[in-house]
Amino acid sequence: MGSVFDSIYISRDGSVGFTEKRQKPSALPVEEPTIAVFWQPATLGNVWYRETSDVNIMNLAHNEVNIQYRYGSQFRVRSVVLITWEGVKDPLLPETEGNTFQLALIIGDSMTFAHFIYSKLNYNTNAIAGFSTGESSYSLPDSATHDAILLSEKSDIGIPGEWLFRIDGIQIYLCGAGFKGLECIESCAPSQWFNDCSKSCHCDGGDSCDQENGRCPNGKCSPGWTGEPICDEDQDECEMGIDNCPNEQPDCLNTPGSFLCLCFEYDEAKQKCKNSKPAPPSAPIPVDVIPMHPTFTRKPSPPKVTSSPRNRFKSTTHAPKTTFEMTTTAFVSTSTRHLFVTTTTMTTTPSACSKCDQNAKCTNGICTCFNGFTGDGFRCYDVDECQIPEAVCGNHSICSNTIGSYECTCHGGYRFEDGKCQDVDECRESPKICGDPNKGTRCVNKIGSFECLCKDGYEGDPSSECKDINECTNVDACGPNSQCTNTEGGYECECQPGFERIAEGAHCTDRDECAVEPCHPAATCSNTRGSYKCECIDGFVGDGKTCHETILYPISNDSIVIPRSWDSNTAIPLSKEITVFGKNIQRFT
Structure with a gap:
């Protein structure tokens, strides 16, 4: 071609052009020479670029080339131009996650390679991927279709998302010498050699030639071919006069590696072919050629491998107590009557019995006061047993004197059992004496009584209503770095994600997740x-x-980022001109 490109134009839309004329993303081929990495409308994100001679990057690039093309020491990396589209997004959905991909132009002394690296493809609007040289084009599988996003799962070098091409010549080469096909795993036929099996050889006996230089093993060509030792030049037997065509078919027509004897003119009168050697020039006659169609396969994405544990604890507060006293109606228990009598015995006649006191009895003419009374029988007086120094009723009781006897009444909250007044447990005998326990009230038994209180976590008057306390209104209820949740009669404290409580009652502190x-x-x-x-x-x-070996060359601090406008461009001076599509390039813009 001999042409020289003055500049290369890097676009946010995922393409690299060689002329100032801007092009909208279109299926290949396009009018202007273009490298379409992932060519589609794009916005936002960053586009970085630089030329580097960093030893580590050049060694990485050299290894990539030699794995595929096996040039060894014949190829030396001079520099690498890195262009990285980072997080560029769909203009119609700028809030969605963007795409990240990279083009590495690996520049050698006489060869140039394009390394496409698809790191993350999250959106696709029928993106175009491939090359257009102006005269021809090469499209990657599924280019300009909704399946173009699968380029991150496919490869021609065995690493999902990576594609490597040799682009210094007019023809784009995908595979190294001796291989062909989309994945570059199909071997060349015996008569094929060079990159993508794109060149032919014709060795004697049908032997295979060297896949890299095309040389026949014994340097001899198959009949009909010349150009030793590669044997890729057709021998024109017709021109050389060695066709030996018979008179019945005297006209010779050359074919690849052979010739045909035909009759160009037939003399009807003489009923034979006119001898018209040598055969006149004629247009080439098409012959069958084995087409090379890459076959596409898909590889499944590697499984993706994603939570932090959360501690939970419960606590309750203690509400101030509000108490009130209640008494129950006491009941009366009456003890056995006892009479304390001072008896005076008098001897009388039977007629004297009529003179005994009404609270006395006469026995054999003797008047004796009844129990509970005292006197001489003729005059009996009630005894006040309650005044006896030693209590006759016992503790927790009241003594009431009656005519001729006395009564013992247990204090409120006590019951006469087993010969004494014993405390009554009102809370046990009447569970709802303070109201419904499920509504925040509780009963506390006391000696001779009981007390109604609001349960912990409740407040109010238990005689009317106990209301739940919202402890979470207190900012210090759970402490910092925690979440308070009010519950009926209590509350729960939960440490925020990334925090933990290392001791009961302690505050939530940061958890060192890296320790595990x-x-x-x-x-x-x-x-x-x-x-x-x-x-x-x-x-x-x-x-x-989850980490795997990177497929992106690193973005250095000295990388340049293009402005965020559709038609922006910036020049990058190159150390030397490079060859792309058979043409030389002096700088990038």
Whole structure:
């Protein structure tokens, strides 16, 4: 071609162009030379680019090329141009997660490679992926379809999401020498060699030629071919006059590796072909050629591997007590009557009995006061047993004198049992004496009485209503870094995520999640207040809980980010011009 590109234009829409003319994403081929990495409308995100000669990156790029193309020391990386589209988003849905992908232009002394790296593809509007040279094009599988997002799962080098191409020539090469097909695992036929099996050889005896240089093993060509040792030049037997065509078919027509004897003109009068050697020039006659169609397969995404434990505790408060006294109606229990009598015996005649006191009895003419009375029988007086120095009724009772006897009455809250007044447990005998226990009241038995209180966690007058206390209105109920939940008669304290209570009654303190190694072995763990952070180390990508070897070249601090406008461009001076699509490029913009 011999042309020189002055600049390369990097666009936020996932394409790299070579002319100032802007193009909308379109299925390949397109009018202007274009590298379409993941070409579709995009907004926001960052687009980074730089040229680097960092030894680590160049070694990584060199290894990628040699795994696929096996050039060994024949290829030396001079520099790598890295263009990274990070988090670019769908203009119609800018709130959704964006795409991250990368183009690494691996520049050698005489060869240039394009390394497509699809790290995260979250949206797709029939994105285009491939190359358009102006004269020809190459499209990746599912380009310009709704399945283009699957490029992150496929590969031609065995690593999902990675694609490598040689692009310094007019033709784009996907596979190294000796292989063909989408995954570059199909071997070339014996007569094929070079990248993508794109060149032919014709060795003597049908032997296979060297897959890298095309040389035949014995340097001899199959009949009809020349150009030793590769034997890729067709021998024109017709031109050389070695066709030996018979008179019946005297006209010779050359074919690849052979010739045909035909009759171009037939003399009807003489009933034979006119001898018209050599055969006149004619248009090429098409021959069967084995088409090369890549076959596409899909590989399933690697399984993704994602929670922090939460401690829970309960506590209750103690509400101030409000008490009141109640008494019950006492009942009366009467003890056995006892009479304390001082008897005076008088001897009388039978007629004297008529003179005994009404509270006395006459026995054999003798008047004796009844029990509970005292006197000489003729005059009997009531005895006040309650005045006897030693109590006749016992503790917790009241003595009441009666004519000729006395009564014992137990105090309120006591009952006469087993010969004495004993305390009555009103709370046990009448569970609802203070109201419904389910509504916050409780009964407390006391000696000779009982007390109604509001349960812990309730407040109010138990004689009317006990109401639940909302302990969570007190900001100090659970302490810092916790969540208070009011419950009926109490409350619950739950530490916030990332915090824990290390002792009963203690406040919630930050939990060091890193102590239990929650991150992937290839990640570092950083404890933060109430949480933690896992980050994959250099050379690995992932969310930190799962890490795998990175497929992105690192974005350095010296990378340049293009402005956030659709038509922005910035020049990058290159150390040397590079060759792309058979043309030289001097700078990027």
